[in-house]
Amino acid sequence: MIHISNLSKSYKTAKGVIPVLQNIDLFIPKGDIFGIIGFSGAGKSTLIRCLNRLEEPDSGTIEIGGKVITDLPEKELRQARQKIGMIFQQFNLLDARTVFQNVAFPLEVAGHPKPFIRARVREILDLVQLGDKENVYPFQLSGGQKQRVGIARALVNQPDLLLSDEATSALDPQTTYSILELLREINRQLKLTIVLITHELDVLQHVCNNMAVIENGQIVETGTVEKFFLNPDSDTAKRFVHIIDHYREKRSVMEGVGAGI
Amino acid sequence: MNNDLIDLLWEGLLETLYMVFWSSLFALAMGVVLGVTLVVTDKGGILEAPKLNKVISTVINGVRSLPLIILIVLLLPLSRLIVGTTLGPTAAIVSLSIGAAPFLGRIIESALKEVSAGKIEAAKAVGATPFTIIFRVLIPEAMPALVRGITIGIIGITEFTAVAGAIGAGGLGSLAIRFGYQRFREDVLIATVLLIILLVQIIQWSGDLLVKSINKKRYKFE
Numbered sequence: 470m471i472h473i474s475n476l477s478k479s480y481k482t483a484k485g486v487i488p489v490l491q492n493i494d495l496f497i498p499k500g501d502i503f504g505i506i507g508f509s510g511a512g513k514s515t516l517i518r519c520l521n522r523l524e525e526p527d528s529g530t531i532e533i534g535g536k537v538i539t540d541l542p543e544k545e546l547r548q549a550r551q552k553i554g555m556i557f558q559q560f561n562l563l564d565a566r567t568v569f570q571n572v573a574f575p576l577e578v579a580g581h582p583k584p585f586i587r588a589r590v591r592e593i594l595d596l597v598q599l600g601d602k603e604n605v606y607p608f609q610l611s612g613g614q615k616q617r618v619g620i621a622r623a624l625v626n627q628p629d630l631l632l633s634d635e636a637t638s639a640l641d642p643q644t645t646y647s648i649l650e651l652l653r654e655i656n657r658q659l660k661l662t663i664v665l666i667t668h669e670l671d672v673l674q675h676v677c678n679n680m681a682v683i684e685n686g687q688i689v690e691t692g693t694v695e696k697f698f699l700n701p702d703s704d705t706a707k708r709f710v711h712i713i714d715h716y717r718e719k720r721s722v723m724e725g726v727g728a729g730i
Numbered sequence: 731m732n733n734d735l736i737d738l739l740w741e742g743l744l745e746t747l748y749m750v751f752w753s754s755l756f757a758l759a760m761g762v763v764l765g766v767t768l769v770v771t772d773k774g775g776i777l778e779a780p781k782l783n784k785v786i787s788t789v790i791n792g793v794r795s796l797p798l799i800i801l802i803v804l805l806l807p808l809s810r811l812i813v814g815t816t817l818g819p820t821a822a823i824v825s826l827s828i829g830a831a832p833f834l835g836r837i838i839e840s841a842l843k844e845v846s847a848g849k850i851e852a853a854k855a856v857g858a859t860p861f862t863i864i865f866r867v868l869i870p871e872a873m874p875a876l877v878r879g880i881t882i883g884i885i886g887i888t889e890f891t892a893v894a895g896a897i898g899a900g901g902l903g904s905l906a907i908r909f910g911y912q913r914f915r916e917d918v919l920i921a922t923v924l925l926i927i928l929l930v931q932i933i934q935w936s937g938d939l940l941v942k943s944i945n946k947k948r949y950k951f952e
Binding site: 521523546547548549550551553554555557559561562563564565566574575577578579606608609622626 | 846848852853858859873950
């Protein structure tokens with residue numbers, strides 16, 4: 470589904486050129502929920518934003534569903550973007566628009582007729598369980614509800630791919646869980662490929678099948694989520710998993726103490 | 731107060747309203763073009779063009795650094811070219827519009843810059859064109875800040891008309907100078923000042939009301 474090869478990007482700053490992505494090669498199978506995990510500043514956000522060219526890579530190619538995204542001229546890129554949904558950490562809903570109008574936006578952009586938009590928006594709002602909120606403005610919604618609107622907006626034009634840029638990082642654990650459940654449900658129902666980036670192990674564990682670990686702009690490990698937790702190769706992966714092990718030990722010690730009393 | 735004076739004030743008020751209305755309209759039209767262009771051509775903007783941005787910015791700063799009364803004098807030939815005279819309210823509209831446009835441009839620029847980059851990105855991510863982003867995201871999202879800024883701009887233009895009155899534009903400003911100052915008619919001076927204050931208040935109230943109604947819808951304030 471997605472082939473990334475030899476992708477590089479650097480930022481020019483006053484201090485000089487700083488590489489953010491270095492020779493990334495990655496394959497993401499169709500229908501997968503693929504997680505990219507890394508510590509802050511590892512380059513994961515830049516990587517996912519290269520997939521719909523919100524960031525322009527310096528070199529390398531990205532192929533999505535047979536289309537070489539990195540070669541597309543502006544106009545065709547815009548068309549390709551209509552079939553790539555994206556959700557964001559800060560939701561990025563439009564305050565001037567109601568829930569309905571927010572979700573309708575991608576369909577307006579795609580030039581669909583009004584009756585079609587109305588039917589389609591209602592259908593997708595039902596899917597994210599916000600059917601009763603269509604005339605409400607984002608200001609009145611909770612974080613979880615806002616992200617549901619974000620998901621509805623990302624899915625309304627029936628994309629082949631959904632990009633999730635830390636979509637649950639601003640949410641509390643319970644809401645995170647319900648949003649992840651929704652993503653899993655959507656992946657199953659719509660056979661949609663999902664690429665998500667995160668720094669939370671919980672997210673990986675809950676929804677992802679395959680994953681990659683990114684550090685200093687390089688992919689240091691790829692494989693199944695199971696392998697990552699049970700048998701990590703790279704130092705970065707070990708550092709991540711070590712955090713859990715540390716708490717697991719602590720918990721078993723505490724439980725032991727509790728049992729003793 | 732005799733009827734004579736009331737007639738004078740009435741005529742002055744109408745001229746001022748006429749100048750404020752048309753100057754605001756033209757200055758706003760130019761200001762929106764300038765403000766939007768500044769924002770979209772800025773570094774990281776949706777139609778990045780740093781050189782064009784620099785040129786527009788420099789021209790705006792140049793015009794804004796001139797005292798209005800000098801700008802009006804400089805623009806007199808243009809007034810003559812467009813409306814055939816350099817005297818009266820219609821001639822003043824030409825200078826006032828051009829004098830106020832950079833001011834409104836900056837106000838609109840700063841209002842539009844309040845729209846978070848994330849909202850623009852979300853629109854880009856669904857494949858929106860720059861045109862769609864400008865008219866369906868940038869401007870609607872900035873609307874409360876735009877209205878607040880434009881209100882300041884129109885009040886500025888009202889003050890400008892009073893200045894323009896000093897060099898033959900007509901209106902309440904001209905009345906205050908010709909009668910109040912040059913003929914020692916204090917009653918005229920006070921009456922014109924009161925009328926200008928009232929006018930500014932009404933403009934500010936209207937702006938506030940509009941902002942309030944927009945915010946009430948979006949954010950359920952009050």
